[in-house]
Amino acid sequence: METELGSASAAPGEVARGWFDVADLPTGTPERLPVVIVNGAAEGPTLWLTGGVHGDEATGVAAVLDAADAFGSMRSDLAGTVVAVPVVSPAGLRRNARHTYYDDADPNRHFPDADAESARPPKLQERIDARLYRAIVGEGEGEGVAADALIDCHTAGVDSEPFAIRDRVLYGDRRTEAEATALADDLAAIVDAFGFPTLTEYPAAEYVEENLQRSAAGAVLNEAGIPAFTAELGAHSVVDDRIAAAAVAGTVSVAVALGLLDATDVPSSVSDASDRLDPAPVDHPVRRYRGPTAETAGLVRHHVSAGEPFVAGDTLATVVSATGERRDEVTVDHDGYVIARTEGLAVYEGDPIASLAVRDDGDLVVPRDAAGD
Ligand SMILES: [Zn+2]
16 A cells, blocks of 8 residues: 655655645745655554654654664565654754744644643644644544554753653543553553663653643553653764664564564664663663752752662752852652753752652553543
8 A cells, every 4th residue: 555644655665755744834835844654565554753853852863764764674574664754843953952933832742632722722833733643643644654653752851861751541531441551551562662761751640730641652642542652862962873773773673563574574783773772770660750859059969870770868969059068968769760960050949950760659551630630
């Protein structure tokens, strides 16, 4: 079957590149997203890869481009289709910045959520995100492109460890608890195949408060019920080729898990890159945690670096005055490890000093009511 999205149209066994128009610009040109379709020689599931929803997240874009190339070279062995959109936010890419200049919006917090409908008409970012979302879930914007799974590639802060984020699956109006459990199992299978250290997303209330159910992966998972996760590929702004190669290896193993490829058809030059990442330094399940917070203003001097473990009660940082006097200690009340230290030397009261992976005993399937809406 021919697979088509925007101007890209690929017959079985072919690779096609093109553009998917998502809006008109005042300057008379369309806002268009780059598309690469790798249509396998045989039919099978469809794996979507997206990157660059934040315009400064260079390694995510590189990983999607490199993965599309890798699948292209394996297309005669591929049973199914890979649809890659390497730059989801062209307006962010033009600025090399996380946000677009449309209302200075975060493009990754405006995907559809039927419970978040506003009385006001949707603005441009929300319309662009909705057009892409409809294409991903197969609501009539392309032929044969409906996703069976999505990997959305990002990067995090300065000096961040790479990781994958597994969102909790919400149940309630959209699906029953049993359906949510089945979806969470399908999600676990692809996240495990990706092979990066995995963090479960924030607890439900914080997840919805931060509008993360309206991220690309959050909406595809929790609104459409399609397995989807976010890959955080190290730090922003500069391509990290080691992590990009590991992400390509992980993406190819997701394709194997979904049945698009036989593991024996994957060249070792691709799969070996998965060994280049360090495993998580703790062996218990972890979730994302932003903190602990400084309670005194000053300059923060960290004692624990990205990738290093800690236990509850450890001091992660000291806050000092600009004349070097010790003002406060910042301790942690969880076990876990440091994903990244927060950017910036100056801290104010209430500022989180790090992004952590902390022990998680929470459920992976939770009622949406627990999110407080
Ligand atoms: Zn991002």
